[in-house]
Amino acid sequence: MKGFILSLQSEFYKSRKTLGFWAAILLPLILTLLVFIGFYVKSEKMTNMPGVLLWMRFSGAILGIMGSLLLPMFVIFVAYSVNSVEHKADTWKTLFSLPIAKWSVYSAKYLYALFLVILSLGLFAFFTIGFGNLLGLLKPELKFSEYHMEVMLLQVYFKLFLSALGILSIQFLLSLLWADFLKPMGIGFVCTIAGVIMATANWEYDFWFPYASPMMALKTMMPHTKGKDNSQMVIDIFTKDVFVSIAISAIVFIAGYYIVQKKSVK
Amino acid sequence: MVIQTEGLTFNFGSQTVVKSLSLQVPEGSIYGFLGPNGAGKTTTIKLLLNLLQTQEGSIRIFDLDFQTHRKEILSQVGSLIEQPAIYAHLTGKENLLNRAILLQISENRVDEMLELVHLTQAAHKKAGNYSLGMKQRLGIALALLSDPKLLILDEPTNGLDPNGIIEIRELLKKLVSKHNKTVFISSHLLAEIERMATHVGIINNGELLFQGEIKDLESISQPLVRIEANNTVDAANLLSKSGYNVIDVNDNYLCVTYQSKEKTGQINALLNKNGYTIYSIHKVQKDLEKLFLDITQTPA
Numbered sequence: 001m002k003g004f005i006l007s008l009q010s011e012f013y014k015s016r017k018t019l020g021f022w023a024a025i026l027l028p029l030i031l032t033l034l035v036f037i038g039f040y041v042k043s044e045k046m047t048n049m050p051g052v053l054l055w056m057r058f059s060g061a062i063l064g065i066m067g068s069l070l071l072p073m074f075v076i077f078v079a080y081s082v083n084s085v086e087h088k089a090d091t092w093k094t095l096f097s098l099p100i101a102k103w104s105v106y107s108a109k110y111l112y113a114l115f116l117v118i119l120s121l122g123l124f125a126f127f128t129i130g131f132g133n134l135l136g137l138l139k140p141e142l143k144f145s146e147y148h149m150e151v152m153l154l155q156v157y158f159k160l161f162l163s164a165l166g167i168l169s170i171q172f173l174l175s176l177l178w179a180d181f182l183k184p185m186g187i188g189f190v191c192t193i194a195g196v197i198m199a200t201a202n203w204e205y206d207f208w209f210p211y212a213s214p215m216m217a218l219k220t221m222m223p224h225t226k227g228k229d230n231s232q233m234v235i236d237i238f239t240k241d242v243f244v245s246i247a248i249s250a251i252v253f254i255a256g257y258y259i260v261q262k263k264s265v266k
Numbered sequence: 267m268v269i270q271t272e273g274l275t276f277n278f279g280s281q282t283v284v285k286s287l288s289l290q291v292p293e294g295s296i297y298g299f300l301g302p303n304g305a306g307k308t309t310t311i312k313l314l315l316n317l318l319q320t321q322e323g324s325i326r327i328f329d330l331d332f333q334t335h336r337k338e339i340l341s342q343v344g345s346l347i348e349q350p351a352i353y354a355h356l357t358g359k360e361n362l363l364n365r366a367i368l369l370q371i372s373e374n375r376v377d378e379m380l381e382l383v384h385l386t387q388a389a390h391k392k393a394g395n396y397s398l399g400m401k402q403r404l405g406i407a408l409a410l411l412s413d414p415k416l417l418i419l420d421e422p423t424n425g426l427d428p429n430g431i432i433e434i435r436e437l438l439k440k441l442v443s444k445h446n447k448t449v450f451i452s453s454h455l456l457a458e459i460e461r462m463a464t465h466v467g468i469i470n471n472g473e474l475l476f477q478g479e480i481k482d483l484e485s486i487s488q489p490l491v492r493i494e495a496n497n498t499v500d501a502a503n504l505l506s507k508s509g510y511n512v513i514d515v516n517d518n519y520l521c522v523t524y525q526s527k528e529k530t531g532q533i534n535a536l537l538n539k540n541g542y543t544i545y546s547i548h549k550v551q552k553d554l555e556k557l558f559l560d561i562t563q564t565p566a
Contacts, residue, residue: 097315099340265312265318
């Protein structure tokens with residue numbers, strides 16, 4: 001356990017100056033900022049909208065870009081970047097000759113990648129809420145203050161996070177095994193496109209394919225109202241595709257450990 | 267024995283890279299692991315550190331079995347394998363601090379190590395901008411950071427200038443004599459190993475050809491007298507007839523076995539007396555290739 005915590009500490013220490021870490025912060029910041037600017041400039045068109053609709057439009061603009069293509073690509077990039085630090089520096093051999101169990105080194109690295117995804121999605125929720133409220137302040141004619149969707153947004157991003165777990169485990173393992181950029185990225189990209197096609201085509205078995213999960217998560221969570229009360233929107237977090245994503249993630253993570261243990265360190 | 271292997275064999279696919287290797291590295295020694303490039307040195311070192319899975323044979327380090335005492339062994343081993351493993355985006359000091367986090371070592375020790383390898387000045391420079399020699403020194407500092415009992419260094423003087431090589435040599439000697447460490451160092455340069463090692467193992471094509479103390483090696487590695495003369499072939503014939511052991515003749519020079527200073531003088535006088543012009547005459551060590559041939563041709 002101690003070795004695991006030390007490894008995790010070291011992951012933070014060595015990656016705080018890498019693009020992989022900063023991408024997790026900059027991506028949500030830039031994307032929400034751009035949408036914010038768009039709304040700010042075109043605010044006069046939306047003065048008549050009720051608060052619910054404004055929030056839906058604002059968060060929907062961000063979610064639409066994130067969910068289908070950007071989230072899978074971001075996860076692929078994060079999985080690549082935490083492993084490429086070691087590939088580039090040729091440090092696998094030193095990591096695996098530390099007096100720390102291989103299991104600790106491996107799982108700390110995985111957890112760090114997981115943390116980056118959580119961080120990024122958390123910031124997406126945070127910036128969406130923050131910029132939404134800022135819009136309401138700067139342009140009082142936009143009725144952002146009429147409605148609150150903090151809880152719902154957190155649920156949405158939590159669901160997106162769960163749906164991305166399958167991709168993360170697969171890409172993490174691919175990036176760990178292959179030193180070069182093109183193989184994991186290429187496979188990830190092709191699979192993501194395939195996933196988007198499957199999800200949009202409503203193929204009946206699409207939930208088995210983890211790369212389709214983020215897109216499906218967005219489709220399956222379309223808020224619906226429970227009973228008659230319009231203000232109580234409900235999001236289904238634990239849908240079939242989310243369970244599949246979590247299961248695949250766990251299986252690949254454990255299988256990855258056995259592969260790493262048997263693998264020769266170059 | 268600090269390192270003891272028995273029948274260690276490793277195959278990459280169908281190619282046997284290490285053949286039935288039995289190393290014996292005693293405590294307090296500088297063990298020079300000598301062999302040409304591709305002889306299996308790095309593979310052996312990776313096997314010793316358990317970076318490659320042992321296929322056949324056994325490895326014991328500090329008389330402990332690796333499978334059951336992995337952490338215990340690795341906490342006492344510092345290693346530098348091939349080119350040093352350094353994060354280019356971090357500074358030299360940050361590289362050491364990162365390792366210090368993993369090994370739970372104080373920052374004081376990091377500064378000490380920087381001082382030791384003369385990188386204090388460059389501590390805050392990005393390691394990616396270091397010269398090859400600086401990287402190598404940082405790699406050595408990383409290996410020494412945990413103050414290990416056993417140091418495993420794979421070609422540590424690669425890329426160092428003569429001053430750097432001497433410094434590293436003196437440092438390793440000091441570690442062994444004053445701090446009772448054991449050093450396992452690989453190299454393809456016989457001269458380098460001869461200058462510091464107490465024990466030597468010679469490997470070629472994955473096979474251990476020789477193992478023993480350095481003085482045993484010296485008795486095999488007989489020096490030669492190399493003579494440049496105007497008519498080498500005739501001169502060689504003359505020396506042969508006079509009872510000298512001629513090893514090598516070509517158009518430019520000839521070599522005979524070195525016996526003593528006096529004998530070398532006599533060779534010089536003999537050739538002069540018979541009308542040969544000698545351009546140069548001096549004692550040379552056999553190079554590694556010849557030494558290998560000697561060792562392989564010696565019937566076991």
